[in-house]
Amino acid sequence: MDIEYQALWPVIIVAITSIVVLLQAAITRRHAVALGLTIVGLIAAFIAVIGVGPLLPQSVGVLLVMDGFAQFFMGLIIAAAIVTAVLGYAYLRRRNEQREEFYIVLLLATLGSMVLTAASHFVTFFLGLEILSVSLYVMIAYLTEELAALEAGVKYLILAAASSAFLLFGMALIYAEFGTMQFGPLADALAAAEDLSTPIVLVATALMLVGIGFKLAIVPFHVWTPDVYTGAPAPVTAFVASVSKSAVFALLLRYFFVTDGYQFDTVMIALAVIAIASMLIGNILALIQENVKRILAYSSIAHLGYMLVAFIAGGDRALEAVAYYLIVYSLAVLGSFGIISLISPEGRERMSLEDFRGLFWQRPRLAIIFTILLLSLAGIPVTAGFVGKFYLVLAGVAAAHWVLVVVLAIASLIGIYYYFRIMAVMYARRDTPAASTPTVSLSGATLLGLLAAATIYLGVYPDQLLLLIRRLVLTL
Amino acid sequence: MAAIPLEHGLLLAGILFSLGVIGLLVRRNVIFILMSLEIMLNAAGLAFVAAGARWGQADGQVMFVFILAMAAAEVAIGLALVLQIYKRLQTLDIDLASLLKG
Numbered sequence: 001m002d003i004e005y006q007a008l009w010p011v012i013i014v015a016i017t018s019i020v021v022l023l024q025a026a027i028t029r030r031h032a033v034a035l036g037l038t039i040v041g042l043i044a045a046f047i048a049v050i051g052v053g054p055l056l057p058q059s060v061g062v063l064l065v066m067d068g069f070a071q072f073f074m075g076l077i078i079a080a081a082i083v084t085a086v087l088g089y090a091y092l093r094r095r096n097e098q099r100e101e102f103y104i105v106l107l108l109a110t111l112g113s114m115v116l117t118a119a120s121h122f123v124t125f126f127l128g129l130e131i132l133s134v135s136l137y138v139m140i141a142y143l144t145e146e147l148a149a150l151e152a153g154v155k156y157l158i159l160a161a162a163s164s165a166f167l168l169f170g171m172a173l174i175y176a177e178f179g180t181m182q183f184g185p186l187a188d189a190l191a192a193a194e195d196l197s198t199p200i201v202l203v204a205t206a207l208m209l210v211g212i213g214f215k216l217a218i219v220p221f222h223v224w225t226p227d228v229y230t231g232a233p234a235p236v237t238a239f240v241a242s243v244s245k246s247a248v249f250a251l252l253l254r255y256f257f258v259t260d261g262y263q264f265d266t267v268m269i270a271l272a273v274i275a276i277a278s279m280l281i282g283n284i285l286a287l288i289q290e291n292v293k294r295i296l297a298y299s300s301i302a303h304l305g306y307m308l309v310a311f312i313a314g315g316d317r318a319l320e321a322v323a324y325y326l327i328v329y330s331l332a333v334l335g336s337f338g339i340i341s342l343i344s345p346e347g348r349e350r351m352s353l354e355d356f357r358g359l360f361w362q363r364p365r366l367a368i369i370f371t372i373l374l375l376s377l378a379g380i381p382v383t384a385g386f387v388g389k390f391y392l393v394l395a396g397v398a399a400a401h402w403v404l405v406v407v408l409a410i411a412s413l414i415g416i417y418y419y420f421r422i423m424a425v426m427y428a429r430r431d432t433p434a435a436s437t438p439t440v441s442l443s444g445a446t447l448l449g450l451l452a453a454a455t456i457y458l459g460v461y462p463d464q465l466l467l468l469i470r471r472l473v474l475t476l
Numbered sequence: 477m478a479a480i481p482l483e484h485g486l487l488l489a490g491i492l493f494s495l496g497v498i499g500l501l502v503r504r505n506v507i508f509i510l511m512s513l514e515i516m517l518n519a520a521g522l523a524f525v526a527a528g529a530r531w532g533q534a535d536g537q538v539m540f541v542f543i544l545a546m547a548a549a550e551v552a553i554g555l556a557l558v559l560q561i562y563k564r565l566q567t568l569d570i571d572l573a574s575l576l577k578g
């Protein structure tokens with residue numbers, strides 16, 4: 001096998017695993033076997049991600065490039081997919097759906113995200129994004145018995161397809177203007193171009209910004225987020241919030257760093273406005289929600305705004321800060337939606353604030369885990385969220401983007417209020433006797449414990465992860 | 477036969493795309509919304525073909541084939557969801573099917 005393709009082993013393994021699970025579901029339907037095969041495949045892919053290290057950086061044809069950057073984000077995506085699979089098992093076990101197909105679409109969505117992190121051409125950009133999106137439509141509407149899930153699926157499908165069309169039209173215009181769809185040569189063409197503010201280039205960039213903005217759920221392209229987050233099954237919400245956003249953000253970083261998107265002043269101004277709007281609107285709307293899933297949805301909009309602050313600053317420091325924050329944020333959202341999926345009985349999910357009243361007195365361990373994750377999202381010291389936010393601010397300060405940094409600080413303060421609101425409810429005593437909670441799956445609870453432990457560990461000893469990020473991510 | 481200038485191709489694609497966007501915003505029936513999406517995606521595909529013709533490369537047409545495949549996958553899932561919704565609610569009106577609020 002060519003060395004080019006050897007570097008692709010992680011992607012190939014995930015693809016093969018999805019086919020194996022598909023065949024298994026065709027022969028004999030066993031939920032536990034499907035989960036086992038999925039986990040084995042994902043762990044093999046994770047080992048392969050580490051194993052291909054010596055071969056990198058390696059470009060595979062013109063379409064993909066495997067480097068430390070792709071390696072780092074693939075690792076993050078695969079780890080998050082493993083967590084989603086375990087949570088999904090605990091969640092689906094209580095429901096009478098056809099369960100095995102969930103793992104097939106989960107693996108395909110993971111595959112699409114991995115392709116995105118390594119994409120160096122519009123074709124792979126588009127294919128990766130669509131493999132991810134089309135799998136997500138199925139995952140979001142997976143519980144066809146529930147009207148809310150169906151509605152969320154249709155909403156996501158319509159808006160995601162529309163945003164893909166915007167993105168494609170933008171790509172087509174760029175291609176029409178510069179004659180290449182490959183990031184590297186496109187950078188040369190952009191550098192050689194005399195005038196970058198021709199109408200076609202401006203329209204193309206705006207269209208692509210709409211497409212990417214939708215996937216990242218940043219204001220004003222955020223309207224779908226609360227509905228989809230609420231309607232989708234909790235493990236799927238965890239996946240949408242962590243994996244799909246990390247993958248698209250990774251692609252955005254690569255595209256901007258390779259083609260030097262920073263030379264477009266208008267784009268940077270637009271991004272700054274988007275960042276400010278996302279931070280403020282996300283946090284303010286989260287204040288008035290009574291549903292924990294909706295609170296987390298709006299808070300995820302704000303978190304993407306925080307990351308944009310560092311992204312706009314640019315340079316190695318921004319890469320480092322964003323990569324670190326994506327890890328921290330993924331840990332926290334996977335854990336938070338994991339809690340919701342674990343405490344939800346059959347049928348309706350427990351997601352209103354009232355459902356969380358007195359959780360501490362019923363399930364002390366889960367409540368403590370949730371507290372740690374919420375503290376991390378709020379950016380309180382000793383948790384990883386604090387270190388992550390510190391680096392974001394540092395990147396913003398180094399680039400002297402004072403307005404953005406000040407807004408980030410104000411927005412974080414607003415954010416603390418609603419995170420503490422959830423905590424206060426959890427530790428309050430209930431007046432009425434609580435409805436019985438289902439037995440919490442041990443594997444799921446252990447996993448969430450690990451996520452919380454990692455959140456604390458990274459908050460106290462961030463050095464190792466930062467070294468890893470410097471070694472891998474800065475290869476971009 | 478004279479070659480069609482790039483501008484004409486892009487203009488046609490732009491008009492088609494705008495029609496798709498208008499349809500998406502105005503229509504309330506899910507089936508028509510899916511059709512509008514189809515028009516938008518194909519407009520983007522047409523723009524790719526026009527761009528490929530300008531540079532004399534096959535890339536634009538390759539991209540169009542990918543777009544066709546992806547649009548088909550999307551509509552397949554879209555129609556499956558629409559069927560499920562119709563079974564529950566006996567309506568295809570997207571506003572009537574909207575329950576999630578807040």
